[in-house]
Amino acid sequence: MAPPAPEAPENSSHTATVAGVPVDTRHWIGGRRVASASGATFTDDSPLDGTPLAEIARGGAEEARAAVAAAREAFPGWAATPPTERARLLHAVADGVEARTEDLAAVETADNGALLRSHRRGVMPRVAHNLRYFADRLLALAHDDFETRGHTNHVSWDPAGPAVLITPWNAPLMLASWKTGPALAAGSTVVLKPSEWTPLTASLFADIAHEAGLPAGVFNVVQGYGAEAGAPLVADPGVRRISFTGSVPTARRIAATAAERLVPCSFELGGKSPLLVFADADPELAADLAVEQFDNAGQVCLAATRILVEESARDAFLGHILDRVTKLTQGDPRDEATDVGPNIHPRHVERVDGFVRRALDAGAKAVIGGGPNTALGGNYYLPTLLTDVDQDSEIVQEEVFGPVLTLQTFPDGDEDEAVRLANGTRFGLAATLATGDRERAARVSARLVAGTVWVNCFFVRDLSAPFGGSRDSGIGREGGDWSFDFYCDLKNTVTAPMGPPLLERSRELGEGRARHG
Template sequence: MSERHDRAVVTVAGVAVDTRHWIDGRRVASSATFPDASPMDGAPLAEIARGGAAEASAAVTAARAAFPGWAATGREERARILHAIADGVDKRTEELAAVETADNGALLRSHRRGVMPRVAHNFRFFADWLLTLGHEDFETRGHSNHVSWDPAGVCALITPWNAPLMLATWKVAPALAAGNTVVLKPAEWSPLTASLLADIAAEAGLPAGVLNVLQGYGEEAGAALVSDPRVARISFTGSVPTARHIAGAAAANLVPVSLELGGKSPLLVFADADLDLAVELAVEQYDNAGQVCLAGTRLLVESSVAEEFTRRFVEKAATLRQGDPRDEATGIGPNIHPDHVARIDGFVQRALACGARAVIGGGPNTELGGFYYLPTLLTDVAPDAEIVTEEVFGPVLTLQTFDTEEEALTLANGTRFGLAATLLTGDQERADRVTRQLVAGTVWVNCFFVRDLQAPFGGSRQSGIGREGGTWSFDFYCDVKNTVTAPKGFAHHG
C-alpha cells in the first residue's frame, strides 16, 4: 500500500504524501511518530509526525504572526486565493480520492464523484459568500448603523476521521475567507489528505502561516492546541466526551466554540409514506459503513406497515455488496479501525444479550477480516435500551414500531441527541405538525442528505453547540461589529 521515499515522505496509492507537520510554510518533523494503517486490509501506510505541546505552540505562533497580514488582505484577494485552492483540489481529485480511500476506507467512487468535488465547492462557496457578505445600514434617531465582520484571530480546527478532507475544509474555508489564520488538527486515524491540502494551499499562493497542519493525538497535540490562550476560535467535530474536555479548555480562556457532536437520529416512516422510497432511504443509512453523524440509525415505522417495510428492507439490504472500497461494485466498505469495530460489536452483542433480535447481520464479516462489519438491523429493543440511545457509529440500525403520531414523536425525541431527523409521509399537514415538534438541527421530509452550504448546520441537545453555514459561519469566525455614526459632528479640514 505504501512505500518509503525517505524518513518524511511516503507513497500512498501512487501519491507522494509528506508525513510531517506544516507550520509557517514549511515541513516540521517531530522526535516521535505514530502509525497510520489502511482500514482496507490493515496494511501500514506511514509513520506520522507525533506533535505535542511544542509543535502546537509553534503552529499557533506562526498563525498569530501571519494574522495581521491576512486579515488586512482585501476580500477580493482572499476570495481569489480560495478559488485557486479549489482549482488545485479539482486538479488533484483522483489523487486525493485514492489517498483518502486508502486512509479511511470510504468508497473510492464516492470520493471521486461526490466528496472531493464537495471539498472544492467548500472553498468556492465561502469565497463567493464573502464577496456578498453584508447587512443593510439602518438608522436610529438619525444615526447610521453599519454592521461589519472583523476577523477574530487564530482558529483551532479539530476534525474527524469519517470524512477527513471534506469536513476539514468545511471549517478551513470559512475561517480563511473571514480573514483568520488556522491551525488544523486532523484525526490521527486519517491524517493524510490534510497534509496534501497544505501542499495545495501553498501552491495556490496562501501566505506562510495562514494555514498550519498539526499532526498528532488528541490528548497531546489537540489538548495543547485548544488550551493555548492565543487561540480565538475553536471548532470541533467528534464525540461528546472529547467535546467536554475542549469546552473546559475553551471556558478557561473564554474562547467561543462550535461543536458538532454526532447523533442518534430517527427515520420515521408513517403508513401513508411511499414505502419504496422509505426503504431506499433506510438502506442508505449504511453509507460509509454507518460512519455518518447524520445517519438515521433509529428506524421508527408505523405498526400497520412494519412487516411489509421490514420485508422490503431485507431484500434491498441483501443487494449491498461488502468489500474492497476501490471496487465500483462495492456498496459498503470497512470500518476505520479494529478498535472501532470492537466498539461496534460490543454494542450489538450487549443488545442481543438483552433480548434484541438481529434481522440481518449481527457481527463482523468473518470472510473479509477484522475491519468489516456486517450491515445489521436489530428489532425487539426497548425504548431506553443502550442500542437506541447511544451513538454506535457503524452499520447498525434498529427498528421500532409505533401506533400514533404522539408515540412516534416520543420515540423520535427520546434520546439526549438532536442532530437530524428524516420523516416520510404522504400527508403535508402531518409533515408540518411533526417537523415542528422534532428536536433536530436538520429535518429532511421525504428525502435525505440534501445539503446546501447556505443553510445552518448544527445540533440540538448534546449533538452540539452553534450553527455554521452561510452567514452563520462568518458570525462564528468573526467578531461582528456595529458602528453607529452621528449625522453631524465631523470637523471639516482643508
C-alpha cells in the first residue's frame, strides 16, 4: 500500500468543497500534490448555474516537464512489474472508484452538468468496469507462436513508455479511464491532462489511485489550458505515446508536433453521424433512437445528429419524435426527473446557438426548439430539430455538439441516395441504421464510412470491440487488444532450432536463403 498522500488542511486554499466533497485543486505529480510554480490558477465554473466551484492550479511548461520526468523515472519499475501485479493494482483502483461512486457522481454533475442519475447508475460503474476489463485483458493477452522454416516466432507486447492522455469535458472520468486503464495495464506510465472546464474528478481519481497503491510517478495529473499545459506535454521528448479526444484543429497541431519525434498518436475526434430511417423500420424504435441523440444535452461525439428518413416515412416519423420530445423534462441534472440538463459553458451555448441562428437565416425550419430555454436561462438549450436543410449547408456539415438535430429525406427505395447523404461529410465516427430488413441492414452497413455502425440500437459499446473514427473523425483504434497494440511496442522474437543437429539444419536453411536472396 502506498503511503498516505500529503493532506491539505481543512481550510486550505488548495481544497475546494464541491457538492459536499473535498477536492484538492493542485496537480498530482510524482506521487504528491504540487501547486503551480507561478502560483497561477483558473476558475472552474459550474454549468448548472455559473457559480465558481474552485480555483484550480494552472499548469504550464514547468509542471509539464515535471510530470513527464516523473513518468519517465517511474517507467522502468512499472514496466518491469509483473502483469499479475499491475492487474491487481488496477482492480484495487476500480474498487476505490466503486467505493466513491456517490462522491464522483456528485462532483462530476456539478462540474459538467450531466445527469446525476446517469453518473450514479451508468458512468461511474463504467469507469470501474473500464479498469477491470483492461486488467483482465492484460492477463489474457497472447498470440499463438508460429513456425517459419523450423524457426519459432513469438509475439510479445513491450511497454512503450510515458503516455500523455488529453481528455475532453463531456465525459471526463469515463474517457480518462478508457485511456488510463489500457495504458497502465500495458506497463506504460501516464500523464493525464483533463479539460480545463472539468478538472475535478481527475483530481479525485489521483487520490483513489494513490490510495490503491499505485507507485509514485506512474499516474500524474497536470491541470490547465491546452496552449499552456497541453502543448508542452505533447512536445516533451520523453513522451512515447499521445492519446487525444477533442477537436480536429487541435489534433492537427498535436500531430504536427508528434511527427517531429515520430511519436504514435491515437485521435478520437469530431462526428457528424447519420441516423438512417427506412420505411420498413419500427416507427416507435426509430423515434426512440432519434430522441436518444439528445442525451447529455447533445454533447456526445457519437450522436447521430443527421436524421435521414425515407420520404414515405417522414410524416409518421415526425409525429412520433414530436410526441417524445414534448415529454422530455429539461432542468436541474441533480433532479431524478430531469432528462436533459444544461450545456457545459456560456461560450459553448453561444456556439451552438450561432449554428442554429445561421441555419434559420438560411431557410431552415425549427419544428422543435430552435433556441435557448429562456424559462431556465443560463446554459440550457432547447432540444432542437431542424428541417429544410441542404446537404452542403453548415448545419449539416459541421459538428454542433449540442441538442440540435437535422432532418433530411431520401427517395423511397433509393439506398444509393441514402448512403450518399450518410457519407456526405468529412467525418466518419459512427452511423445508426433503423430498418426491418436484415439484408438491407447488411448492404447499407457495409457501405457506410464509420468506425461503428449500430443497427436498430444505439450506444452499445463492448470494450472488446475496436473503437475509433474514419476520415476527420480520428486516427487509430482502441479497445480490446487494439489498445495494447497502441500503448505497447509489439515485438516478434524468432528463435532458431536448438541443439547440434538442429543447429546444422538451421545453418543449411540460412545458406539456402542467402543463395536465393
